[in-house]
Amino acid sequence: MNAVPKPVPAPIGRDRDATIDQLVKGAIDLHCHSGPSVMARYLDHIEAMKEASEAGLRALLLKDHYYSATPVTALLNKHFSELGVLMLSGVPLNNAVGGLNVHAVEHGIKLGARLVWMPTFSSKNHIDHHKADAHFTDKFPQTKRKMIEPEPLTVLDAQGRLKPEVKDILDLIAEADVVLSGGHLHISEMWPLFDEARARGVKRILVNHPTYVVDATLDDMRELARQGVYMEHSMCMWVPGSKFKFYDPEFLQQVIDAGTVDLTILGSDLGQVGNPRIVDGFRSVIGTCLDLGHSEEDIRKMTSTNAATLMGLED
Template identity: 80%
Template sequence: MASVLQDTATHETSRVDHLVRGSIDLHCHSGPSVMARYCDHIEAMREASDAGLRAVLLKDHYYSATPVTELLNKHFSDLGVLMLSGVPLNNSVGGINVHAVEHGIKLGARLVWMPTFSSANHIAHHKHDEHFNEKFPQTTQKMLAPIPLSVLDGDGKLKEEVKAILDLIADADIVLSAGHLHISEIWPLFEEARKRGVKRLLVNHPTYVVDASLDDMRQLASEGVYMEHSMCMWVPGSKFRFYDPQFLNDVIEAGTVDLTILGSDLGQKGNPTFTNGFRHVIETALELGYSEADVRKMTSTNAATLMGI
């Protein structure tokens, strides 16, 4: 009996490792960073290579890692991992700054994040939740008070500088991420984005900070929007494990398998590695009854389609 159980466990581990190979992580928080990270960008690339990941998108809330990824792809091509990054529109790059976007695209950025840590919505969550510091990574040193950013003006209309950025995104055919905007801001943003020719739309962790309901997610899916869910919110041992497996099933069903992306959102010091994040969540998805083909879509194919790789 023990032998049968051992063989079953070995088979399941092999199955999970097989699905990890070829995966794409669109949410890796490596360093250097003003936040505590367990690995730097080179170490992240090596970890991804060892696990067989196909591509990794590096995300820092305070700067674009695009120049770094260009160097990694040139000098570490033997590792067989495509490294990507984008432009985060927070205070440290001048906020909603069309020049930062233009420069980032010229360097090879594949994505633009609307404000995250500097968004008025994120800051409001911080102010109204006394436990927010425990739920969200904090900088290792005190930073200047952020200037709250929104894509909407005082009349609730999209700002002109946002429209200029949407034109750049459309022209380059790269991804627009809603960042940490509230769902109420995302509707007019995406509506205008479509009008201006933006084809690649993404909402990161829609149920966390963004405050999207399952019904909102169904609507986003009906409009062809990809939704990425953070593995760190389901992985055992994560400081940001907020949800149970049933909720993972709920958000996948709401957003559909074809538009769901599972990204690690890992790299924080003291949390599981991002590749172990993939192992745990892939195993969870299989236990929930999703087929290997479905899991492959959510951990690889959908991300590849969104990014155009």
């Protein structure tokens, strides 16, 4: 499954544009950063839905690090159904919702949340990265106004064991059959988390941008793939013109090989002021995948089918 794909001649000119247009249609973005938000966004949730509709995207998952957008998506799906885009969201377990708060998870799931993120901005790992890198604020979105210093969160206790409250959260995730995301935990925290999650019946597991902040190596990604874990790579880290473009196409090929086409998801991680539009992110990375020799079938998997399978969306 890790073999380098056989080169497929990339379409050129108008054929290339038409191929990209077709692959954008039906795509699913599991990493849309629209607003309102305490971070600067170029579009709000309604505008994101409209942008997705115009391009023919099938679904968007709204992600805010400070609140669950699940009530918003319920309203959007009811009152803007004519746009033909399914809106999804989840529960981010950061300080703003009480951290590792089983009540926030229960409430979110009962409202229709389809995913639970372990701590992201509030994770000890994220905060440690911030403190260790003098240029971190240039590499990661910041709030428009200074916020109270976060309380570092980790899923492990002082003895390296999973905290009881995390186990309670995993039980709720398993019972509802929603997605567990490792958030911005370090990869070393994710191994015991995922082992316990599977033992408790969690079937859907995701790692967001495994190479960034999470610090997963290619070997780690191979092991995650062996365990059936989906890995989402952020388009904003490959798109020309993005403030967060860190990687080249060759590295995109490496992470796809490590995680396999069947478990790789490409999400925009876009919506920030000053960055490319979400749809342009999809167009750019789809073009890159064509240039790398991926077939249209494989690109469709990485931009749509895999995400649909992970989220349990009906065909």
